[in-house]
Amino acid sequence: MTLTLLQAQTIVTATLAEARSQGAKALAVIVLDAGAHPVAFAREDGASLYRFDIARAKAEGAVGMDADTAVLAERAKGNPVFFHSVSAAVGGGIAFSPGGVVIRDANGALIGAVGVSGDTGECDADCALAGIRAAGLVEETEA
């Protein structure tokens, strides 16, 4: 299964709707496909400039390692030297904070990732999860 633009736009819309219902800070949200290439992106008014790069690095890290950045951030705390070297090896394409969430199809196959940045990592991840569910897709549930 290939992630469609319609699905990606549904994820963006629902992620931002969740952010507004939670009173989150202004966010940026990106959806990448299984090759880590951008499908859809939006930056809310007032979100700072680096939100694009950070959201993208969260989503790239999730696709690149096939794991949510909430998991990767925990691993990185326990082994920072290795994960810093990973960050350098992949040209900065990974960010160690929740908000990068893997998207799976009904069979568990990786089809992309969402990256959200602007509020706390936990809030960013909550919004991403709401977005994925709204599109009828499956978020990462294992650790």
Place this chain on the structure above:
Amino acid sequence: MTLTLLQAQTIVTATLAEARSQGAKALAVIVLDAGAHPVAFAREDGASLYRFDIARAKAEGAVGMDADTAVLAERAKGNPVFFHSVSAAVGGGIAFSPGGVVIRDANGALIGAVGVSGDTGECDADCALAGIRAAGLVEETEA
């Protein structure tokens, strides 16, 4: 005047609607603000992977030089050595083909740019112009 997410999403939607009405190939479209930072992006199903980078480079070049890439592409034909060096100096952030279109407010101030890639440069630019007009904004008209 600052370009809003709502305006940027309207531009994306209308650009892709124009593409579908013309039977264009699958496109990617990006909208940047006046500082050349991404506000909204969409890649249609079937558009190839480099469409994001090319659309972005068209839009960055338009904002960075304050001129449509249709104009820049003509200038580059007359002085390829200089424009190749510009491309290197700005880290690749310019693409010499139509489809990067400056967005102005009613007073003529630069507020961002649209970048479109996927079909011919002329078709890409036509779709971008339709998108800007649909948002009630002003495209570049001078040369």
Place this chain on the structure above:
Amino acid sequence: MTLTLLQAQTIVTATLAEARSQGAKALAVIVLDAGAHPVAFAREDGASLYRFDIARAKAEGAVGMDADTAVLAERAKGNPVFFHSVSAAVGGGIAFSPGGVVIRDANGALIGAVGVSGDTGECDADCALAGIRAAGLVEETEA
């Protein structure tokens, strides 16, 4: 409101005047606009070569995250793994030391940032604040 060259040059002049009145080490000072692009820069005689890059990274970080680097440096101490990854994700465009100070207009809108490097981070930041006030603009005051 757009930051003008006159305002930026006033900030540079007043920042360096403050540095001389404090007997600070030789400094570099840069002023960026709201899109993080350079407007004015000066490096005092005797300031070392990397002062340009460090001052710029302080100012870019402040604009990019919409927060003074004094605040970002504190946050980075509490979560170094994440902020190292942010540094890589933004191509080095952030420096975790005081001296990157956001510039706001009277309505609180972000219009740019000053970056200063050469003495202690605290001294660098003091000089930047003096520069912003001399231009009749508003420094970041919240945390």
Place this chain on the structure above:
Amino acid sequence: MTLTLLQAQTIVTATLAEARSQGAKALAVIVLDAGAHPVAFAREDGASLYRFDIARAKAEGAVGMDADTAVLAERAKGNPVFFHSVSAAVGGGIAFSPGGVVIRDANGALIGAVGVSGDTGECDADCALAGIRAAGLVEETEA
């Protein structure tokens, strides 16, 4: 002899004064020292964003090759393959258009370069030459 900040700021001021007296388009002007590191910079209101990078690449190219970019641009037209490879080899730090002008002391020693971008290469170079003369320094005269 080492280029001072005072000399560099005099060059910037006089370059922009010449630009205004000629009715030139909005310019950016940078002064680099003999190590190709920035000493002073200014971007006039309305100058587009890439003017910093292009002005810097002109000045870097002049210092890096110890020749004005007016000369380098001519050489590049006659041997584009080699000069494209130079551009890549130096990470984009050279631009093949007039406006990068070497600064010499009274003994002919290289002490820095000016880079100007915004109008035609010829106009840019004229303004840079006026700036260097106003500082009592010596422009490149040989080819």
